[in-house]
Amino acid sequence: MTPVDLNQLLANIAQSDRAAFRQLYDATSAKLFAVLLRLLKDRHDAEDALQMVYIKIWQKAPSFGASNASAMAWLITITRNHAIDLIRARKPEAVPLETTQDPIDEALNPEQVALNTALGGELVTCLGELDAQHADAVRGAYVAGESYAELAERLAIPLNTVRTWLRRGLARLKVCMERA
Amino acid sequence: MAETPMPSLNDNDDDALAAEFVLGLLPRDERVAFEKRLHDDQTLRRSVSVWGETLLPLSSTIEPVSPPTDLYTRIESTLFAVSRASQTENLFSRLWVWRTLSAAGVAASLFLGILLFQTTAVRAPDELIRTALLAQLENEAAALRVAAFVDSQSETLVLTRQSGEAEAGRAFELWLIAGDNAPISLGVLASGPRVEVPLSDDVQRLLADGTALAISDEPLGGSPTGQPTGDILAVGSVTQLNL
Numbered sequence: 183m184t185p186v187d188l189n190q191l192l193a194n195i196a197q198s199d200r201a202a203f204r205q206l207y208d209a210t211s212a213k214l215f216a217v218l219l220r221l222l223k224d225r226h227d228a229e230d231a232l233q234m235v236y237i238k239i240w241q242k243a244p245s246f247g248a249s250n251a252s253a254m255a256w257l258i259t260i261t262r263n264h265a266i267d268l269i270r271a272r273k274p275e276a277v278p279l280e281t282t283q284d285p286i287d288e289a290l291n292p293e294q295v296a297l298n299t300a301l302g303g304e305l306v307t308c309l310g311e312l313d314a315q316h317a318d319a320v321r322g323a324y325v326a327g328e329s330y331a332e333l334a335e336r337l338a339i340p341l342n343t344v345r346t347w348l349r350r351g352l353a354r355l356k357v358c359m360e361r362a
Numbered sequence: 363m364a365e366t367p368m369p370s371l372n373d374n375d376d377d378a379l380a381a382e383f384v385l386g387l388l389p390r391d392e393r394v395a396f397e398k399r400l401h402d403d404q405t406l407r408r409s410v411s412v413w414g415e416t417l418l419p420l421s422s423t424i425e426p427v428s429p430p431t432d433l434y435t436r437i438e439s440t441l442f443a444v445s446r447a448s449q450t451e452n453l454f455s456r457l458w459v460w461r462t463l464s465a466a467g468v469a470a471s472l473f474l475g476i477l478l479f480q481t482t483a484v485r486a487p488d489e490l491i492r493t494a495l496l497a498q499l500e501n502e503a504a505a506l507r508v509a510a511f512v513d514s515q516s517e518t519l520v521l522t523r524q525s526g527e528a529e530a531g532r533a534f535e536l537w538l539i540a541g542d543n544a545p546i547s548l549g550v551l552a553s554g555p556r557v558e559v560p561l562s563d564d565v566q567r568l569l570a571d572g573t574a575l576a577i578s579d580e581p582l583g584g585s586p587t588g589q590p591t592g593d594i595l596a597v598g599s600v601t602q603l604n605l
Contacts, residue, residue: 197555198509198524200438207434212426220424232429236437241496241511244556245401255414258421259384263393266386305419323385324420330387345387352381359416 188253195243203240210254211236214261221265221327231268235261266327308358315339316351323348380409384417441498441509497575499596506534506596510575517566519559521551526595528553533582537590538565539574550584551577571602 186209194202214235218228238260246256309317315337322328322336334344382388383396400406497510506526512519521536528534536559537545548565551557561569578585579592 198522204434207437211433212428213421213424215429216424216427217421219427229430229433232433233437233440237441237496240441251407251411252415252418255411255418258418259410259414262386263383267390270390303419305416320385320417321420323387324417325424327386330389348387349378349381352378355416356377356381 188257192243192246192253192256195240196246203236206239207236210257213254214257217258217261218265220325221262222268227268231265235264238264262324262327269327270329304359308355311358312351312354316348316354319348319351320355376406377409377413380406381413383410384413441496496602497598497600499575499577499598506577508577508596510598510600512561512569517561519548519561519569521557521559523551523555523557529579531582532592533580533584534577534595535580535584535590537576537578538568539576540568540570545576545590547585547588548575550580550582569600571600573600574598575600 186205188206188209191202191206191209195206211232215228215232218231218235219225222228222231239257242260246253309320312320319328319333319337322333328336330344330348331341333339333348334341337344339347379388379392379396383393388396396406400410499508499510500506507524508526509522509524510519511522534551536548536551538548539545546565546568548559548561551559574597576590576597577595578590579595580590581592585591
């Protein structure tokens with residue numbers, strides 16, 4: 183089975199090709215919907231968000247252009263940023279979470295297990311080389327959409343240093359990925 | 363115990379910003395500024411793309427979930443479809459005021475494309491929220507179909523012609539109709555499939571939710587009178603989207 187060429191579809195969508203848009207939707211909507219469900223934790227919100235995400239995809243397709251970038255990474259970045267806007271709008275980011283329970287514990291563990299068994303890729307290796315807290319923060323931000331305030335709260339890092347702290351981790355991750 | 367020397371993320375912070383953008387960690391105002399730069403900065407786009415791919419495996423364990431079957435129809439009707447709802451009458455009467463044409467002719471030739479979509483998304487309290495205006499200009503009879511899009515951060519209206527060509531020796535002219543006012547010409551459209559129309563401050567102020575855009579058939583160089591003289595080939599109402 184030939185996988186759908188998402189880059190080609192996006193190039194066609196940039197030319198207002200509706201059939202290509204439909205094909206892209208068929209090929210990617212279940213994945214993007216799952217990402218939205220995971221982040222928004224509400225089916226109704228996720229449905230509305232998916233609608234907006236595809237409108238953005240239609241509008242932004244020309245800016246994806248002829249780049250050799252990964253179409254899926256681009257689609258997921260649009261999806262995640264849209265969801266995160268909605269999350270932040272629900273809950274002002276300046277106010278750290280008051281809950282003391284670990285908000286992403288249950289979401290995270292299956293991920294880690296699955297990552298370690300199924301992927302075994304460079305990312306897993308490199309996340310493994312980071313401080314456990316750095317790796318945890320990267321996953322928390324990406325998978326659960328945690329903000330800096332939430333990461334600071336959960337990992338007990340002062341709010342005014344959490345950004346510098348995480349950037350240090352990201353820099354190490356980058357060095358490791360480039361080496362790999 | 364000595365720490366490993368801290369690697370720097372490029373010489374500036376752009377790569378760190380790209381990583382934060384992909385992770386969704388940028389505060390909104392920074393993200394808006396970042397996205398604005400992304401438009402013109404290829405290096406920045408490259409950084410975003412590298413980080414997007416680097417972190418993509420984190421989403422690979424999220425099992426796909428099929429969205430409701432009618433969702434595509436909803437998206438399609440938001441972006442493309444034409445509605446026969448009550449606004450049609452309203453827009454029609456506004457056009458009627460300034461358009462000197464037989465009632466039969468108008469009734470036969472106009473097919474109004476109106477976007478009714480209202481996002482139910484939660485609105486952020488801050489004014490930095492990004493919006494866009496979208497209109498679908500259509501006319502079933504003449505088979506001219508044009509999508510119009512303007513982003514709150516840009517001063518350009520982008521028109522994408524999806525079907526229809528100007529007749530030989532004729533031109534398409536774009537009009538803005540705000541309320542019951544006479545149409546304002548936004549100029550003659552260049553012939554390519556994608557046309558960017560720069561917007562003056564005055565026009566930007568007028569271009570809002572509910573404003574109509576229309577395209578008329580005119581002599582090369584545009585209407586000699588400053589008002590539409592030929593057939594209205596496509597018309598649509600502007601809808602605001604919160605992106």
